[in-house]
Amino acid sequence: MTALAVSLETVNLLYAVAAVLLVFGIKQLSSPRTARQGNFVAAAGMAIAVGITLFHPDVDRYGLMAAGIAVGTVIGIVSARAVKMTAIPQMVALFNGVGGGAVALIAAAEFHRLAPDEGALPVDTIAGILFGALVGSISFAGSLVAFGKLQELLPGRPLTFPGQIIVNGLLLAAAIACGVGAGITESGVWIVLLLVLALVLGAAAVLPIGGADMPVVISLLNAFTGLAAASSGFVLGNNALIIGGTLVGASGTLLTILMGRAMNRSLANVLFGAFGAAPAAGPAAAPGPGGGDGAMVRQTTAEDTAVMLAYASQVMVVPGYGLAVAQAQHVTRELADLLEARGVRVRYAIHPVAGRMPGHMNVLLAEANVPYPALLDMEDANPELNRTDVALVVGANDVTNPAARTNPESPLYGMPILDVDHAKNVVVLKRSMNPGFAGIDNELYTNPRTAMLFGDAKDSLERLVTAVKAV
Amino acid sequence: MTPELIASLTIFALAVFLGFELISRVPTLLHTPLMSGTNAIHGIVLVGAMLIAGSADSTLEQVLAFVAVVFATINVVGGFLVTDRMLHMFKGKRPGEEDEPR
Numbered sequence: 001m002t003a004l005a006v007s008l009e010t011v012n013l014l015y016a017v018a019a020v021l022l023v024f025g026i027k028q029l030s031s032p033r034t035a036r037q038g039n040f041v042a043a044a045g046m047a048i049a050v051g052i053t054l055f056h057p058d059v060d061r062y063g064l065m066a067a068g069i070a071v072g073t074v075i076g077i078v079s080a081r082a083v084k085m086t087a088i089p090q091m092v093a094l095f096n097g098v099g100g101g102a103v104a105l106i107a108a109a110e111f112h113r114l115a116p117d118e119g120a121l122p123v124d125t126i127a128g129i130l131f132g133a134l135v136g137s138i139s140f141a142g143s144l145v146a147f148g149k150l151q152e153l154l155p156g157r158p159l160t161f162p163g164q165i166i167v168n169g170l171l172l173a174a175a176i177a178c179g180v181g182a183g184i185t186e187s188g189v190w191i192v193l194l195l196v197l198a199l200v201l202g203a204a205a206v207l208p209i210g211g212a213d214m215p216v217v218i219s220l221l222n223a224f225t226g227l228a229a230a231s232s233g234f235v236l237g238n239n240a241l242i243i244g245g246t247l248v249g250a251s252g253t254l255l256t257i258l259m260g261r262a263m264n265r266s267l268a269n270v271l272f273g274a275f276g277a278a279p280a281a282g283p284a285a286a287p288g289p290g291g292g293d294g295a296m297v298r299q300t301t302a303e304d305t306a307v308m309l310a311y312a313s314q315v316m317v318v319p320g321y322g323l324a325v326a327q328a329q330h331v332t333r334e335l336a337d338l339l340e341a342r343g344v345r346v347r348y349a350i351h352p353v354a355g356r357m358p359g360h361m362n363v364l365l366a367e368a369n370v371p372y373p374a375l376l377d378m379e380d381a382n383p384e385l386n387r388t389d390v391a392l393v394v395g396a397n398d399v400t401n402p403a404a405r406t407n408p409e410s411p412l413y414g415m416p417i418l419d420v421d422h423a424k425n426v427v428v429l430k431r432s433m434n435p436g437f438a439g440i441d442n443e444l445y446t447n448p449r450t451a452m453l454f455g456d457a458k459d460s461l462e463r464l465v466t467a468v469k470a471v
Numbered sequence: 472m473t474p475e476l477i478a479s480l481t482i483f484a485l486a487v488f489l490g491f492e493l494i495s496r497v498p499t500l501l502h503t504p505l506m507s508g509t510n511a512i513h514g515i516v517l518v519g520a521m522l523i524a525g526s527a528d529s530t531l532e533q534v535l536a537f538v539a540v541v542f543a544t545i546n547v548v549g550g551f552l553v554t555d556r557m558l559h560m561f562k563g564k565r566p567g568e569e570d571e572p573r
Contacts, residue, residue: 022512022515023493025512026490026493026494026505026508029508029554030496030497030505031497031501032498032500032501035501035504035505035558036555036558036559038508039551039558042508042512042551043511043551046514046515046517046551050521050547053518053521054521056525058522058525059521059525059526060525061524061526064524064525064533064540068520068524068537068538068539068541068544069517069521069544072540072541072543072544073544075544075545075549076545076546076547076548076550076552077549077552079545079549080548080549080552080553080556081552085556085557085560088557089503091549091553092503092507092510092553095545095546095550095553096510096513096546098543099513099514099516099542099543099546101539101542102516102517102519102520102540102542102543102546103519105535105536105538105539105542106516106523106535106539108535109523109532109535109536109539112529112532112535113523113527113528113529113532122473124472124476215503219506222506222509225510226509226512226513229513229516229519230483230486232516233519234476234483236519236522236523237475238519238522239482240515240518241515241518241519242479242482242483243482243486244512244513244515245513245515246482246486246487246490247486247489247490247509247512248509248513249487249490250486250489251491251493251494253490253491254491254495255494255497255502255505255506258499258502259502357502357503358500358502358503359499359501359502359503362500363503363557363560367560377499
């Protein structure tokens with residue numbers, strides 16, 4: 001079959017155009033007003049890069065490619081459409097993982113193609129292949145574990161054993177040794193060993209990290225995949241890959257640091273801290289299974305809470321992951337509308353990591369048409385909480401735990417929190433007394449000003465709506 | 472070092488700085504969409520996967536290339552669509568702009 005070849009110069013020129021569009025897209029994605037357009041611009045750049053590749057002089061077989069693109073497109077569209085807004089974080093993890101997997105497979109295929117050639121491979125080519133195989137596989141396995149944790153297929157709590165960091169270090173050393181072996185002998189056995197070790201390492205590195213830290217991990221793996229993609233650009237001599245991959249590698253690294261900062265955690269702490277492991281010296285309350293000190297917790301009813309809400313002058317809703325899981329953003333809005341009709345001022349206090357990713361809660365509330373000015377970020381919400389009659393905590397836990405301010409023994413200590421305990425009354429909507437995602441007891445619940453309203457967040461809110469109407 | 476490698480390294484170094492500069496002032500609100508958007512962009516490996524698939528000779532290479540194309544396509548298509556769904560939620564609201572008169 002004759003190739004539809006365009007000259008290599010033309011192809012490379014269009015890659016440059018595509019790269020400019022990708023840069024512009026990222027630029028626009030980082031401003032709220034232009035973000036959506038930025039996503040289109042980046043997608044257009046991608047379309048140009050992919051489209052012109054069909055005319056690349058090296059390409060003369062289309063069957064395999066067309067079939068692969070067709071299958072991938074269908075899977076991509078279906079999964080992106082079907083996913084609920086609450087499950088976005090794990091879907092991003094999954095998309096990131098397959099990207100990393102693609103890089104590792106490209107590296108393996110390139111090694112297989114080039115290794116039997118006469119003479120030794122150039123050092124930069126072999127280095128690019130090995131880097132792609134190593135980092136791509138780590139990203140693939142790590143992302144799948146992150147997905148498993150967020151989807152609750154795997155336990156969200158950190159899975160640890162003694163000497164874990166040493167074992168992971170040995171795994172990395174062994175993988176690199178296999179890489180050296182592959183470079184010297186150019187034998188396929190070594191690269192297969194490298195891939196296997198890297199997969200094990202990727203899974204082993206993410207397993208000990210608690211579910212609450214997963215967004216930071218996904219962001220870091222995102223940066224890894226970007227760098228791995230750039231390395232395959234070096235191997236294939238393709239500038240579009242180098243630019244696209246490197247941009248993601250660099251911006252992803254910075255984004256990871258920014259996210260860590262929002263939670264007051266260093267990257268090293270996230271990766272090696274096994275956050276949420278039961279602290280040796282526990283908080284004041286006895287760390288009984290699932291909060292055994294139930295006697296000190298005050299339980300309330302929807303009717304009592306409704307009266308309190310209806311006669312308040314300011315109510316602060318503190319939404320958390322529980323709200324997202326229960327898909328309760330719409331009924332929250334309904335309750336807020338009822339209260340506003342009675343002259344109650346209703347606002348929302350959004351912790352930077354409410355939900356499971358920074359900005360996740362804003363997306364969910366925007367979906368329910370909550371007016372933007374009603375959303376307060378942490379700095380604005382905390383002074384307002386002092387003037388708030390009722391703080392309604394819907395499925396948020398760790399971001400309201402006063403131990404972060406008061407108890408230096410707590411793993412949460414130092415994390416910026418919403419000072420919910422400063423409100424005159426606190427009502428916590430919660431399924432049970434089980435500790436939060438990080439697995440730490442919350443002393444807010446035993447505060448005398450706090451009342452608990454047990455049940456699924458959506459059910460409880462619906463009962464509140466009915467009760468407020470009846471007041 | 473070949474001239475091509477030096478040119479590639481130059482591009483790489485500039486892209487690192489550009490990547491840092493581009494998002495150094497991003498609001499928390501946009502962290503999740505931005506992560507998802509850049510996630511889609513590293514789907515550019517699809518170009519690499521296509522180059523391999525378009526010239527693979529042995530069966531092993533063809534199998535590897537096929538799976539790589541499928542994976543990378545999922546990354547690109549799924550990534551951009553999910554990002555768009557997220558950003559769609561912000562439609563009509565302009566954070567950072569003047570508050571809507573109420």
